[in-house]
Amino acid sequence: MSAGSPANCERFSWQSVPSLLSLCINFVADNLDLVESFQHFPDLLGKEIFLAAERNEQFAQPDSTVIQRLELFSTAFSTEFLQSLYLSREHLLVNYLSDDFLLFAGVQSLNLSHCGLSDDHEILYKLSCFTNLNTLSLQDNALTSRGLQKLTLPLRMFNRGPKLLKALDLSENPELTIHGIRYLKAYPLLCVLNLSNTAISKNDTKLQLLSMRVCIPEEGVSGGLDSCFRLQTEGWASNVINTWLTWYNNKSKRPRLGENSFYSKQRLKFRLTKCESYAKPRYQLVLKK
Structure with missing residues (x-):
């Protein structure tokens, strides 16, 4: 042929x-x-x-x-680009992207647990632009009542923010007191609130402000929280985010001359202190509608 x-x-x-x-x-x-x-x-x-x-x-x-x-x-x-974003314990990348965090404003679920945000982090205010958000985890971020005030301010004052929020995890913030609970009334659809291991007791009468019932799961039982806050990054950009995590973690692991020997004792002391803090008695406090 x-x-x-x-x-x-x-x-x-x-x-x-x-x-x-x-x-x-x-x-x-x-x-x-x-x-x-x-x-x-x-x-x-x-x-x-x-x-x-x-x-x-x-x-x-x-x-x-x-x-x-x-x-x-x-x-x-918006949502197709990224539906869910999981950045737990990725504080280095979160801080690196803080100026451009509105790139993810279309997500419906966001996990920023263990990121060391604290009350003054700019991301707390930027969350007011996350209007599709229905699930948010801020577990273990050194938040206090002042942080909740800042988080909810745009919604309370200007009616601008995540009005669709249904599940919020504030556990492991030991300085968070009952005085910040009133700010959470800004979320009209809130039906799951995790306050475990905070300074808030199940007997605090101000919990009634949220019109939610106290639900204390038995020891070793999650109380259904796993299904609420067990998130993973999903959307078109999921592979991009995972690539960035690998890239930035590799970048941050590059040792600088003399740093390891100089800070070794300080790092060891920090790790021991952190382990001791997690060894303290823990309790679960969950509110549901």
């Missing part, structure tokens, strides 16, 4: 020549810096462009250029 036979031409056309659509998708994916907006694009087409850009390593490291590229998708596709 000759090279120019119809059969060979047909095989070549089907196997070697990409479709016009795939050519356009790859062209756009390679030139995201020239795109102004993906508003009103079909979700399916937006996903194909995103995946093509990811394959071409357009989102490899979280620098300013990459953030601008991702904002095109987060603005236009």
Whole structure:
């Protein structure tokens, strides 16, 4: 059969020549810096462009250029871009991304547990832009009543914030007292609240302000909390986030000359102190509607 036979031409056309659509998708994916907006694009087409850009390593490291590229998708596709974000114990990356944290404003579930945020962290105020949020974990973040005041201020004063919030984990914040409970009335749909291992007792009468019943799970029983707060990163950008975590953790592990020997005793003392703190008596306090 000759090279120019119809059969060979047909095989070549089907196997070697990409479709016009795939050519356009790859062209756009390679030139995201020239795109102004993906508003009103079909979700399916937006996903194909995103995946093509990811394959071409357009989102490899979280620098300013990459953030601008991702904002095109987060603005236009919001929830599809990222439905759930799990950043527990990733305080280094959280702080690194704090200026650009609104990139994730479309998420419905967010876990920021064990990130050392404290009352004055700017992310607390930025959560007012997370209007789709229905599940939030702020476990073990050194929060006090002042932190709850700051967290709920935009919603209480300007009616701007996560009005759809249903589940909130504030456990392991030992300085959190009953005085901050009144601020949580700003969340009208709140139906699960974890206050375990805080300074709040089941006998505090101000708990009645939330119109929720106290539910103290038995020892060793989660009381259904696992299903509420056991999150994982989901959405188009899930692989991007996981890549960033690996990249930043590897970056932060690079030792500096003389640092290990100088700080070894301090680090050991910190770890022992932390272990002792977790050895203290623990209790569970959960409120539900």
